[in-house]
Amino acid sequence: MSKFGKYFLLVTGFVLLATFAGIPGAVINVHANDCGCSLASLKGTYAWRRTGMNKSMGGPVAEMGLDVFNGDGKRGVTRSTGTSYPQSYDWTNVPWPNGSYTVDSDCTGSLFNASGTKFSNIIVLDGGKRFSLMSFEPDKVVTGEGIRLEEKD
Helix, strand or coil, X not given: CCHHHHHHHHHHHHHHHHHHHCCCCCCCCCCCCCCCCCHHXXXXXXXXXXXXXXXXXXXXXXXXXXXXXXXXXXXXXXXXXXXXXXEEEEEEECCCCCCEEEECCCCEEEEECCCCCEEEEEEEEHHHCEEEEEECCCCEEEEEEEEEEECCC
């Protein structure tokens, strides 16, 4: 066996051993169990965009806007614009508050509309500077992202 072959087998064996034997530091946790997220992680004004498909109309969805997260579970879409085939709408102001949100310690959470119906799941990223979401409204399947513009006092 060549020298390369011996090193290859040695490295491969070590990787397998580290993976299955649970050597500390050798296995990376993909899902953080306690990364310290809470309602306060989302606090401030966020610019967001969502894209996807309107199932009932058979066309694309594209939306963007500003959303305020209060840091205590209250939220409001303050301004938005978009299109959901075949209709479009210009900038629209929505009164505050316009829903609520949850954030679990593993940085996952949910968004609820003003009537309390859950419409999106979120992941809080970068300590609350950003979020990623997936909506599952009855007529839309969309994904989106938001980035904090300013933190609320």
